[in-house]
Amino acid sequence: DGPSVAIVGATGAVGQEFLRVITDRDFPYRSLRLLASERSAGKRLSFEDREYTVQDLAAPGAFDGVDIALFSAGGSVSRKYGPAAVASDAVVVDNSSAFRMDPEVPLVIPEVNPEAMANVRLGKGAIVANPNCSTIICLMAATPLHRHAKVLRMVVSTYQAASGAGAAAMEELKLQTQEVLAGKAPTCNIFSQQYAFNIFSHNAPVLENGYNEEEMKMVKETRKIWNDKDVRVTATCIRVPVMRAHAESVNLQFEKPLDENTAREILRAAPGVTIIDDRAANNFPTPLQVSDKDDVAVGRIRQDVSQDDNRGLEIFICGDQIRKGAALNAVQIAEMLLK
Numbered sequence: 438d439g440p441s442v443a444i445v446g447a448t449g450a451v452g453q454e455f456l457r458v459i460t461d462r463d464f465p466y467r468s469l470r471l472l473a474s475e476r477s478a479g480k481r482l483s484f485e486d487r488e489y490t491v492q493d494l495a496a497p498g499a500f501d502g503v504d505i506a507l508f509s510a511g512g513s514v515s516r517k518y519g520p521a522a523v524a525s526d527a528v529v530v531d532n533s534s535a536f537r538m539d540p541e542v543p544l545v546i547p548e549v550n551p552e553a554m555a556n557v558r559l560g561k562g563a564i565v566a567n568p569n570c571s572t573i574i575c576l577m578a579a580t581p582l583h584r585h586a587k588v589l590r591m592v593v594s595t596y597q598a599a600s601g602a603g604a605a606a607m608e609e610l611k612l613q614t615q616e617v618l619a620g621k622a623p624t625c626n627i628f629s630q631q632y633a634f635n636i637f638s639h640n641a642p643v644l645e646n647g648y649n650e651e652e653m654k655m656v657k658e659t660r661k662i663w664n665d666k667d668v669r670v671t672a673t674c675i676r677v678p679v680m681r682a683h684a685e686s687v688n689l690q691f692e693k694p695l696d697e698n699t700a701r702e703i704l705r706a707a708p709g710v711t712i713i714d715d716r717a718a719n720n721f722p723t724p725l726q727v728s729d730k731d732d733v734a735v736g737r738i739r740q741d742v743s744q745d746d747n748r749g750l751e752i753f754i755c756g757d758q759i760r761k762g763a764a765l766n767a768v769q770i771a772e773m774l775l776k
C-alpha cells in the first residue's frame with residue numbers, strides 16, 4: 438500500500454537521507470525506484486531488507502507509474518527531468534532552487550505554510566519546492582515569533598556546513614583535515630580554497646549587488662513563504678568546516694513588543710523546535726548537538742539591546758542541513774499528500 442516513490446539523486450548525501458527518513462518515519466510506499474546518473478546506474482543498494490538497482494534517470498520511462506518523485510540532484514537535473522515526471526502525473530518534491538520562485542510552485546515548510554499545498558494532490562502532476570536549507574532552518578524558529586509580533590526586519594549570519602555542497606564536499610573536508618594535520622597541501626576539488634581550519638564566504642555565485650545567491654535566496658524565499666512582500670531580510674552566508682548542520686545568528690526587529698520570556702514560551706510550543714538556552718552552563722545550540730536530529734535548536738534568546746521597547750530579539754539557531762534542511766522537510770511534504 439502507499440504511493441510509488443522515486444528518489445532522484447539516490448546516491449547523494451540528501452538522496453541517502455531520504456531513505457533514512459522514510460524508514461524513521463515509517464513512510465508508507467508501494468514501490469521504490471532509485472534514480473541517479475549513468476555513472477551510478479547498475480549499482481546495488483540495499484534498503485529495508487530489499488536490494489535495489491540504481492537506474493539511469495535519463496533512461497526512457499524513468500517516471501512511469503511514479504506517484505511521488507523526491508528530487509535532489511541539483512537545479513539543472515530538476516529543470517531537465519522535473520517536467521517529465523510531472524507529465525507522468527507524479528508530484529515532484531524538488532530540493533533544488535530551480536522552481537522555488539515560480540509563482541505557480543508552492544514553496545513549503547510544513548510547520549510554517551502548509552496552506553500553500555492546498556491545490557496539490559496525488560495523481561495530478563505538480564511541482565512542490567523545498568526551500569533553501571538556511572531558509573528552512575531560520576524560518577522554523579523565526580515564524581512562530583513573526584506570527585506573534587510581526588517581523589519587520591531580519592538580519593541573518595550563517596555558519597554553513599559542508600553537506601550543503603553535497604557528499605563530495607563532506608569527503609573533501611575529511612580529507613583536507615587529515616592532509617593539513619599531516620603537513621600536506623590540502624586537496625581542493627569542490628571548493629577553490631582550503632576548507633579545513635578555515636572559513637570563507639559561501640561558494641554560491643556573487644551577484645551584481647554584492648550578495649551571493651545563497652543570501653538572496655534567504656531574502657526572496659522568506660517573502661514568498663511568509664506571503665509578505667514587505668519583510669526586510671538581509672543575510673551574510675559563510676561556510677564553516679562543520680560536517681552536516683548549519684548554525685545561524687538571527688536578529689529580529691518586530692512591529693509589536695516581544696519580551697524574551699514570551700519568545701521562549703512561543704518557541705517552546707513551536708513544532709519542530711527545541712530550546713537549548715542554559716546561560717549558567719553556557720550551553721547553547723551547536724551543530725553537533727543537532728546532527729541527525731529532526732528538530733532545529735534555538736538558544737541565546739535575548740533582547741536586542743540596540744532596540745527600544747522590546748522590539749528586537751537575538752537568537753541563535755542550529756539545524757541539521759541534510760535532515761530538516763532537505764530530506765526531512767521533503768518527506769514531510771510527501772506525507773501531506775497522503776492525508
Ligand code: A2P
Nearest residue numbers: 446447448449450473474476477494510603604
Ligand atoms: P551520481 O552519484 O550518479 O553522480 P550530492 O548532492 O551528494 O553531490 O549528490 C548528487 C546526486 O545527484 C547524486 O545522486 C548524483 O548521482 C545525482 N546526479 C548528479 N548529476 C546527475 C545527472 N546529470 N543525472 C542524474 N543524477 C545526477
